Structures are given as structure tokens and as C-alpha cells.
Amino acid sequence: MASTAGKTITCKAAIAWSPGEDLSVEDVQVAPPRAHEVRIKILHTGVCHTDAYTLSGKDPEGAFPVILGHEGAGIVESVGEGVTSVSVGDTVVALYTPECQTCKFCLSGKTNLCGSIRTTQGRGVMPDGTSRFRARGRDILHFMGTSTFAEYTVVADISVVAVTPKCPTDRACLLGCGITTGYGAATVVADIRKGSNVAVFGAGCVGLSIVQGAVRNGAGRIIVVDINKDKEEWARRFGATHFLDPVRVVAESKMSIQDKLVEMTDGGCDVTFDCTGNVGVMRAALEACHKGWGESIVIGVAAAGQEISTRPFQLVTGRVWRGCAFGGVKGRSQLPDLVNDYLKGDLKVDEFITHREKLANINAAFAHMKKGDCIRCVVDMSI
Template sequence: MPAGKTMEQNTATEPIRCKAAVCKVAGQPLEMEEVEVAPPRAHEVRIRILCTSLCHTDVTFWRMKGFPPRHPSILGHEAAGVVESVGDHVHEVAVGDTVVPVFLAQCGDCPDCLSDRSNICSGLPARPGMPRDGTTRFSFAATGEPIHNFIGVSSFTEYTVVDVAHVVRLEPGVPPEKACLLSCGVSTGIGAAWKVAAVERGSSVAVFGLGAVGLAVAQGCRMRGAKRIIGVDMNPEKRDIGKRLGITDFINPDDIGERTVSESSRR
């Protein structure tokens, strides 16, 4: 019998064999491989991934040579899933909970986590591998060769192991294809408007670039009560989606010509 169990046979204390998209060489296509995912250790959670999205950060690190992620590695950090098993000392989530993994830790005890001015946990700072010991929970099923973890998440796989400080529990019923955006793009954009810029009610703001983060910034500005939210993007298709997600005015720089921003935004 192989060392790892299949997904149908797994138990909470044994490895799981599943499929993952593995980055073996920087800039080369990912390869689907059978991998073994070890059971969670203390303070860790094993998650069955329901949905994962592609962030440009994944593309950036996929291209890099000689800088993390090391190879082979499993990329991906925007995801939603269900807790399959938990290690010792995990009380924040339970088996069956819907969760999103996030790449920034929140230990809840360090000065930075207790401060309103920072979200960079100093108790569990970013490091290669799992945050508490630097090891990995992934290996190739056929050879046992280790596969590196990516910024504490590694979501391009059917199962992953994440430290509980990198997990946020969701209420049941949140669509996973939308929930997976919460762990990076949406939280980055809304957080920028809500906490960093602290947009004031009745104010006017401009959002340059209406990608996933920019659209989330627009939502955050609307939530903060901004009166006028000007979206700026060179893609004319962003006008309609921007309007749905919070912008009041749209500017395509290619269309401005000699007109002022004020004249153009009303068009």
C-alpha cells in the first residue's frame, strides 16, 4: 500500500494524495503532478481547496529566477476552501468550516497585530516554508522529493496546509468563486481606502487603474461615504463594471485630448 492515502481514503492524521499544478522551472508552464500533502502539525489547518484565482503576484513570482519561490513549488494565494483536518492547539476553526487562507499572518498577540497602525505580523514574519518551522507539507507522491510552499498558502492544489494564523473563517453560503478574491485583491483594495487613505465621507477621490484591486478601492471608497469616485483606466470596458462597483465618473486618458479632467469625467 502506498504511503499516502487517496482522497477517498484519507484520515485526519495521514497524508493525502491529490493533484497540484507544480512550478518546476521559472517561467515555464506549470505541470500537473500527483503530490502528497502531509497532515497538519500543531497550529496548522489542512484545507480542501474549492476555488482559487490567479493574482498578478503569482505571475511575477512564477517568472523570477534565483529568488523565492524556490523550485519546485506550488504557487497560488487567493483561494477559498473547507477545513479537512486540524492540528493540535487549533481552536479558531473546525473541520467543515469554510475558510479563506491569507498570505499575511495574524497571530493576534504581537505588538503589530494589536496595533491599529500595522497589519504586518512580527510574531510570525514572512519566511520560506511554513511560518513556525520553515518546512514544507508538500512532496511528489512518486519520489518523495519536497515541493516548496508559496507565501504561506500554495493554493494551486486540491489540498493545502496553512498555519491557523493565515486562515479566516467565513459564514456558510459565501460563493467560493467570489470568496477566493477576499484573501488578496479585495482586502488589499478595500483596506487601502478604509485604513490607509481613511477616505472621508463626502470627499472626492480618483482611482487609477480599475483592475481587481482598483475596483475594490472604489468599493471601499463607496463604503466610506465618498461622494465622487473617479475611475481612470485605458480600457473602455472598465466603465460599466466600474459603475456597478462604485465609481461615479470614468476617464479614459486616451480620450481626454485638450479637455480638463473635470470635463472628461462627466462624459
């Protein structure tokens, strides 16, 4: 088979032409990688709520037309000049949180955020300010530096990490966002200790990953809060000790969910997590924290223009409000270890896959995601 290195590839991609519309699976031209860029043949991708959020038009950084997707894994097809971190044929995971290892952020030891390509990534272009995608005679924007809803994509070399080929790409892709985000939030960002009282608001992929991280760290009570009562079985399967439906709590006890959690935990939770993106829930999660040391971690992304609020006294009395991206995990340095944990049986991944679709049916994957019985739908990128 003739090499495609250095050539433009025509392949299929799911293009979001306008907000609120179904994705259109059609031909796209993918230019070869330039210096410090990598072209990946995407084999599998997860469909995440962040993709749906941007497609809805509520994302303040959302721009169209764009190829969405940020939870993908595949094989390196070709590399540009100066690329040394990965090689042709490597099994890789695309990283929406890059790691250059040289900027102020990477060198700080305080964060997994990287400042090297943040501006261009936010504008939907490669670091040189241009796109590698064209369809219908016009440029198509990149998404989160990854655009995994295409059979081939181009990423910066700091936005990809090689992992062992022993891990199937339909599993490895899920470590590109949801599972790592939740598990890392519990094991890297939060101070969960043996016996800690933990509350998790939202029992989707991220929330359930937090639960398994809390179990690993030896938490005592792990309380999952979700309005979908069908999520209780899922929560307990991953290690939750309690499940609360906040609507039922109010109806039966006449207490707010935060008051109920304070009552259950003798003063409040040590750590709470919001995975919903609902600013009202974010407030409840903070106010469910224990006075003096409780910490609430915001993971869910709220719609443009929304703000969080609480009485300042909640913070004056020692509660901490903080957020995190990608679970505080540094993709190039630490993600391979999570892949190895999965292979050793120390990290659940298979259990998250509830639905599967082909690229041609990617809109069905979005439909699955909106239903309560879906944790993650994995899309096979072969046509």
C-alpha cells in the same frame, strides 16, 4: 469513508517548476499538519496578478519549485496539536496576511501586518522551516503561506479563518485577496469622507473594489484611470463617476494625467490609489493629490529593483505617500464581517467573477487574466 487525518494525502496540484513556464498539474503528496497547523481541502481559488508576477520571475522573493495561489477557500480536513481557532469541517478562507494576535505588530493597533511567521513564509516553508509538499521525489515550496493551487494545502493556524458556511466558497475565496485588498484600502486605510475626490489608477479587481469602498464612504468624484477603454463600463458599474484614459488625455489636452486630475478637482484629489505596480503611475498618483492634505496609497507591487521617485517638494507641501497590504484588514478578526456584508448584499462579490475554469485548465485562467475582459477567474479545484 476512511479518515485521512494524520496521513499523507496524494492529490493534484498546479506546480510551478520554473519561472516563465506553464504550471504543471500533477500528483503531489501533502503531509499531515503538525502542531498549530491546519490542512485544508481547497474547493475554489481565485487567480491573482500576484501569482502571475511571481511566476514571471520578477518577484525578488520568488523561489521554485512552488505551489502558487493565495486566494482560496475550502473545508478543514484535519488539524494539528494545539489548534483551537478552527475545527474539522469548518468552512475557511486561507490568509496570506496572518494574525497571531500576540506579536508586537498585532498588539500595536497600528497595522494588520503580523511578524510571527514572516521570515519562514517569505522562504516558502512552514513555521518550523520545512515543507508539507513533495512531488517527483523532492520538496515543493509553499507560497505566501497558503498555496491554494492544490486540492489540499497546509497552513499555519494563524493563517486561516472560519467563515459562515452560508457563503459559497467560490465567493468566499475572492475575499482572500483582491476584493478585501481594494475595499479595505478605501474603507480602513484611506481617509475618504463624504464628498472626497478620489482617483483610482487601474480598474482590475483591486481597483473596482476601491471604487465600491469609496462609494460606501460617500466620496464625491470617483475617477478611474486606465489605458483600457473597455474598463470604463466596469468602472461605472461599480460606482465610478468619471473615467480617464491617460493616453487619450495626453493626446487631446497635451496635459499629463496628474495635471488633468488636478484641473478636474480644483487643486488635486483628496485620495489616490495605485493598483498597477508601475512606478511611473505611482508618481503620477502622488502628484495628482491636493497640496496640504492629499494622500496617495500604493497597492500595486513593482518588479524587483524598481524604485519610486518624485520631487521632495511634493511631500514638503503636505502630500502623503503610503502603502498597505490586504487593505489594512485583519484576517482573523475582520474578514468574517466582510463575508457577512456580502451575504447582506452590502458588498459586491458575484460581479467580479467573469471566468471559471477547472484545476486541469488552470493555465487558461492565467491566459484569461491577461485579457481586458477578465476581472477574476475562479478555479474549481475538483478534477
